[in-house]
Amino acid sequence: MITIDLTSKVLNESWLKMWGFWNKKLLKYIYDKDATMVANLNEDEEQQIKFSIKGEYADVQAYALALRREAEYLRSYVDEGKGSPKTLEAKEMANTASSAFTKRTGLPWPFKD
Numbered sequence: 001m002i003t004i005d006l007t008s009k010v011l012n013e014s015w016l017k018m019w020g021f022w023n024k025k026l027l028k029y030i031y032d033k034d035a036t037m038v039a040n041l042n043e044d045e046e047q048q049i050k051f052s053i054k055g056e057y058a059d060v061q062a063y064a065l066a067l068r069r070e071a072e073y074l075r076s077y078v079d080e081g082k083g084s085p086k087t088l089e090a091k092e093m094a095n096t097a098s099s100a101f102t103k104r105t106g107l108p109w110p111f112k113d
Contacts, residue, residue: 006055006063006105020110026051026067027074055105062101066109069097 053060073094076087098109 006053006059006107019107022051023067023110027071059105062097062104066094066097066101069094 053063055063069090073087073090076084076090080086101107102109
């Protein structure tokens, strides 16, 4: 089970590595077969993951929105291409949501292009 604990505000190299891994696993779960078109998220083939997200309600809500916006951006990137207006708009929405998450929690958003 993956446990994402947003109450832990201590950032070190091992925490940041786990943070990236957790988010990558969730995106892999969201994208399944399309994941290899966007990034190397296919490190293992387990199809169902169990996860728990802990933290203040607003922190968890900001995380869920940022992850959803990131997923929408990746979907548009795959379907429409990097330079399409729809993809650029989705990327802006992802950037806005990830910035709000970082501002709210003080934690870095692990995805940048």
